[in-house]
Amino acid sequence: MREVSPAQQAEPSSWTLSLRRLIQRTLPLTHLLPDRQPVFVGSWVYIFGVVSIAGLIWVVASGVVLALFGPQWWHQSGVGRFVNSLHLWSVQVFFVFMVLHLWGQYFMAGWRDGRAKTWMVGVVIFAFSIVTAFTGFISQQNFDGQWIAVNAKDATNAAGIGSFFNVLNFGQMYGLHIVLLPMLVGTLVGVHVLLVRIKGVVRPIEKKQPAQPAGEKSAS
C-alpha cells in the first residue's frame, strides 16, 4: 500500500484543489494585478489596445440601451438617434484603435517568445468583430440596412453559407448581433487580456550586434 504523507492527508486531492493550483501556477495574483511593469510596456501600442477596449465598453453599453427601446425609438426620437449615433461612433473608435494596435503588434512581432496564442486570439477577435459589425449594419431597420442585406445575400450564397445564415432574416441577424456575437467577442477579449497577463508583454526586438572579424575572440 502506498505511503501517504501527513501533508497529503491534510489536503485531499480534488478537482477544485487541482484547479486552484493550476490558476496559482499559471496566473499568480502578482501577474493578474501587477503594480509595476517593465519599462517597454510604456508604449502607445498598448494605449491603442486599451482605447479599443474602452470603445467596446461604450458599444455594449449603448447597444443595451438600443435593445431596450427598439428600432422605432432609435430612428424617431432625439435621444434614440443620439444613442444610435453613440453606438455607431464607439464602433468606429473600437475598430480604428484595434487596427492601430494590430499594426503595432505586427511590426513588433508580438507573437514572439510563446505569445502565439495571444496573437491568434487577437486575430480571431478582429474577424468576429467584422461579422458583428456586419450584422449590426443589416439590423438598422432602414433602407441602408436593407440595401446592405440584399447585396450581402449574394456574397453569403456564393460563399456557401447562405443556407445557414439568411442575411434577409432580421430576427436571425439581430439575434446574432445582440446576443451570440457580443458574447463571443467579449469572452475572447477577456481571454486576450488574461493571456497578456499570463505571458507578459513581449520584449522589444534587440539590435543585432555587428559581426566580429574572423579570428578575433570575444573577451567574455
Add this chain to the structure above:
Amino acid sequence: MDAPATYLSWNFILISVPNVLMILGMIAVFVVALIAPFPSHSEAVEPEDSNDA
C-alpha cells in the same frame, strides 16, 4: 449629411472620401505614436525571464 458620399475611383479601386480620410487619419496617428515620446514612469521594473518561455 444625408447626401451620398463622393467616391474616388482608380482602375479597379473604388473608395469613398470618408473612408480615405479615416485611413489617412489612422496612418497619421500611427506615425505620431512612433515619434511622440511616451510619458515614462520611475516605477518600471525589469521583466522576469521565466515569464518569456
